[in-house]
Amino acid sequence: MIDAHALVGALRLLGSSYTAWLLTIPGLALGMLGGAIPGVSSALILAIVLPATLWMNLLSSLIFMTAIYTGSAFGVAIPAILMGVPGSPAAVATSFDGYPMTQRGEHNIALGLALAASTLGHMGAYLILFFGIGVISHAVLRLGPLEMLLLMLWGLTLIAALRGRYVSRSLVSGLIGILIATIGLSPRDVIRGTFNLPQLLDGVPVVPAMIGLFAASELFNLAGTSYLVERSDLRTVNVREMAKGIRMALRHPVVILRGLVIGATVGGLPGVGAAVCNLVSYAETRRGDRHPESFGKGNPKGVIAAEAGNASSEAGSMATLLALGIPGGASSAVMLAALSLHNVTSGPQFLDSSKDIVYAIILNNLAQGAIMLVLGIGLIGLMANVIRIPVRILIPLILVLATFGSYGLSGDMAGPLTMVVFGFLGWFMQRHEYSVPACVVGLILGGKVEVNLLQTYQISGGGQLGYFAGRPIALVLLVLLLTSLFGKPLMRWRRRRLAPAATAATTP
Amino acid sequence: MTRAAPAAPGKVASNSDAVSLKTLRRRPFLTMLAGAGSAAGLAARRARAASWPNEPITLVVTTKAGGGFDHMARNLAPALSHELGVPVNVLDKPGGAMLLGTEYFLSQPHNGNTLLVSGPSPYWYFDINKFHANFRLKDFDILNVQWTDKSAVFVPKHGRFQSFHAIIDAIKAHPGKVSCGVVRDSGEFFNSGILIESLRLPRSAIRLVTYEASAPLRTALAGNQLDYAIISAEASLGMLGLITPVAVFDNVPMPALHNAPTVSSVLKTYGVTVDFVPSSMRALVTYADLKAKHPDQYARLHDAYRKVLHDPAFIATAKKQGIGTDWLGEAKSLAEIEAAYAVFNRHKSLLMAQ
Numbered sequence: 001m002i003d004a005h006a007l008v009g010a011l012r013l014l015g016s017s018y019t020a021w022l023l024t025i026p027g028l029a030l031g032m033l034g035g036a037i038p039g040v041s042s043a044l045i046l047a048i049v050l051p052a053t054l055w056m057n058l059l060s061s062l063i064f065m066t067a068i069y070t071g072s073a074f075g076v077a078i079p080a081i082l083m084g085v086p087g088s089p090a091a092v093a094t095s096f097d098g099y100p101m102t103q104r105g106e107h108n109i110a111l112g113l114a115l116a117a118s119t120l121g122h123m124g125a126y127l128i129l130f131f132g133i134g135v136i137s138h139a140v141l142r143l144g145p146l147e148m149l150l151l152m153l154w155g156l157t158l159i160a161a162l163r164g165r166y167v168s169r170s171l172v173s174g175l176i177g178i179l180i181a182t183i184g185l186s187p188r189d190v191i192r193g194t195f196n197l198p199q200l201l202d203g204v205p206v207v208p209a210m211i212g213l214f215a216a217s218e219l220f221n222l223a224g225t226s227y228l229v230e231r232s233d234l235r236t237v238n239v240r241e242m243a244k245g246i247r248m249a250l251r252h253p254v255v256i257l258r259g260l261v262i263g264a265t266v267g268g269l270p271g272v273g274a275a276v277c278n279l280v281s282y283a284e285t286r287r288g289d290r291h292p293e294s295f296g297k298g299n300p301k302g303v304i305a306a307e308a309g310n311a312s313s314e315a316g317s318m319a320t321l322l323a324l325g326i327p328g329g330a331s332s333a334v335m336l337a338a339l340s341l342h343n344v345t346s347g348p349q350f351l352d353s354s355k356d357i358v359y360a361i362i363l364n365n366l367a368q369g370a371i372m373l374v375l376g377i378g379l380i381g382l383m384a385n386v387i388r389i390p391v392r393i394l395i396p397l398i399l400v401l402a403t404f405g406s407y408g409l410s411g412d413m414a415g416p417l418t419m420v421v422f423g424f425l426g427w428f429m430q431r432h433e434y435s436v437p438a439c440v441v442g443l444i445l446g447g448k449v450e451v452n453l454l455q456t457y458q459i460s461g462g463g464q465l466g467y468f469a470g471r472p473i474a475l476v477l478l479v480l481l482l483t484s485l486f487g488k489p490l491m492r493w494r495r496r497r498l499a500p501a502a503t504a505a506t507t508p
Numbered sequence: 509m510t511r512a513a514p515a516a517p518g519k520v521a522s523n524s525d526a527v528s529l530k531t532l533r534r535r536p537f538l539t540m541l542a543g544a545g546s547a548a549g550l551a552a553r554r555a556r557a558a559s560w561p562n563e564p565i566t567l568v569v570t571t572k573a574g575g576g577f578d579h580m581a582r583n584l585a586p587a588l589s590h591e592l593g594v595p596v597n598v599l600d601k602p603g604g605a606m607l608l609g610t611e612y613f614l615s616q617p618h619n620g621n622t623l624l625v626s627g628p629s630p631y632w633y634f635d636i637n638k639f640h641a642n643f644r645l646k647d648f649d650i651l652n653v654q655w656t657d658k659s660a661v662f663v664p665k666h667g668r669f670q671s672f673h674a675i676i677d678a679i680k681a682h683p684g685k686v687s688c689g690v691v692r693d694s695g696e697f698f699n700s701g702i703l704i705e706s707l708r709l710p711r712s713a714i715r716l717v718t719y720e721a722s723a724p725l726r727t728a729l730a731g732n733q734l735d736y737a738i739i740s741a742e743a744s745l746g747m748l749g750l751i752t753p754v755a756v757f758d759n760v761p762m763p764a765l766h767n768a769p770t771v772s773s774v775l776k777t778y779g780v781t782v783d784f785v786p787s788s789m790r791a792l793v794t795y796a797d798l799k800a801k802h803p804d805q806y807a808r809l810h811d812a813y814r815k816v817l818h819d820p821a822f823i824a825t826a827k828k829q830g831i832g833t834d835w836l837g838e839a840k841s842l843a844e845i846e847a848a849y850a851v852f853n854r855h856k857s858l859l860m861a862q
Contacts, residue, residue: 043573044573047573051582140727140731141727141730141731141732142731143731144728144731144733145717145728145733185605185693187692187718187720188718189692189693189718189860191639196640198603198604198607198608198611198639198641199603199604199608201603201604201605201607201608201639202602202603202604269724269727270721270723270724270727320727324727324730324747324750325746325747326723326726326727326730326747327723328723330572333575333723334573337579340829340830341829343828343829345745345746346746347746347747347748347749347750348747348749348750349748349749350746411599411600411601411602412601412612451720454718455717455718455719458687458715458716458717458718459687459715459717459733459734460715461684461685461687461715
């Protein structure tokens, strides 16, 4: 599986090219800082540095760009944990438990957890890549629209899990999110709910809407308080606590492993990526847990699962990019452009002829994980000071940042306007105990579910059963989905039915 | 610091050499230099150019950063800047099948300071005929269609069919059993429909699977999820080990696509002739009234652009990146767009059929 000759070549490349190593640190720092600003995507940072990579050699430019990618994947967790505002769909699930931890004064631990899970997820997924980049990329190819549909439905079941006091209201919120996701040109090319506004043809811009829903609803909530963390004795930045978080993450290897397997495979699918991985990983961990009701209230495992799923999706998308020549998302599309600037067409031929470069990238990324751990402690130590800022100063700061971020995303007023409209919606929902996260999950996954549902219908010739029978992976996924949905209630029901019978049998 | 870093053995070392610290420090400076244009030359050129251009020029791109249109604009910007002596910036205005960016361009003051990089075919055709755009082709002056991409028929490497003949025979023998992938609202969507129409088969004769973008479509094809797909040829070159071209929508076979036969030549054996549209046309565009309102600006712009596209160094670097550098000129560009529109018009019923 490992080409020893190419491995030696890779080590030589890495040993002789110190530029590549020199670029790793600024790359990671740039990515983390950018990721920490809501609305600044890794694709944006990569597009900005793309012209500069023209002056680097191929390996250095790819390492620089993957470093930015890696850093950004962790950076997005910081505002999600500290302020409950995920800057990208990739960190939505991180906020579910990360922010309640902050409110309890456990922000140091939560940041440590996220950093460790991110690092380990990243390194683990690249390790999988190292042993089987070909296997991973071909596993991705096995997933057709039906399999993707089932995976996304899995993520969608989170709606029911993310409930507040009322299950019904959380279902309604999820439905609202799904309905909003249907605005625009449908996959079947029908224009829906745009009120003749051409700005809505591509649908509601998800990230500004998401920032509005989370940020505004939370900020209105905070308006009555004076600090993010109520108790003044807990309002500290403590590296020892962060280290405790890191150690705590190490105690949950299964959660991390699950996250990185999901990230490494699902993350590589074009149009799926980190946005889905973190939700599926979170949903799966929550459901497998003995106390699922503790999730969403500051369960450390939630943070670990979300971050492991998010961070490992980079490796998945690098696998499809390098081995198949398919960019999984906007970030890897920019990397594809960087490759073509160096006269390289990635894909199966590239993987065969330049395995040493591929190995060098993987090895460097394994090291990136370790470097990020060190850099990350410094950065979160700095960023955690947010909790010391009085809320009356913090709220305007976040609002301004979020507005700029959403302007940057759309390039015109459509972004900020969307944010404001969804801010009001979020505030209203929060006030009446309709779950905002459930709405966001519906918003992110709704459109993707529809696309894959339509494709499944089309590809199966209008839903002919023969198609489904010939897809073993889909059948396994379906069984898993059904078990996870109905398994526990069914067992409970069986136990209840058996119990009277058993008591009847023992009594003479 | 010595420059002689030990060169690594292998292919990377040979084509890139290990970059030393010295070159690293030079980089920001070079970037600044390139961005601002050489300051001395700028002043001289500005004096020569009298009045226009005297402020930065903006290239509006109607797609997101990262795609072919953006790539073409970012490649063109420094060369145009060098010719015109002012900075040329790229502004991405994506959304609504290119409608938003194109309408934004039209809302700007009509002079030479704003240019448009967009897709007259097929995107504007869809904008005008389907998405109620407020513009028409006559609102623009197409300086040049610089980059035309063709469609091709691809099959998975280990797919059920390995030739275009086999696909057609199977569709005819078992209607409704063969699946075909296309990106919706694309030239390929039209080409797939025209193909079936020309064979005198109902649309239900194939299982048409529509994708949002070409990357997921190519993934599905490479994974053998589909029997065949019609995709833009250029974007698929990197995947030739996983998917095989079996026919091209062009007048002559393309060497890059293993000289797969043309669609027309295969269909001729069935006694059928077909129309087709190009996959996409990428053009540099200005306002229709620029020539009358600011003839000097128009002439300066036109000459600068033509000069860039005739510069062998520019052509060589663009080619390296796979960017087209055709110079058709105004008249021929318009004629090609109108020819494509005529094909669309002949098959207009496909427009709403997705």
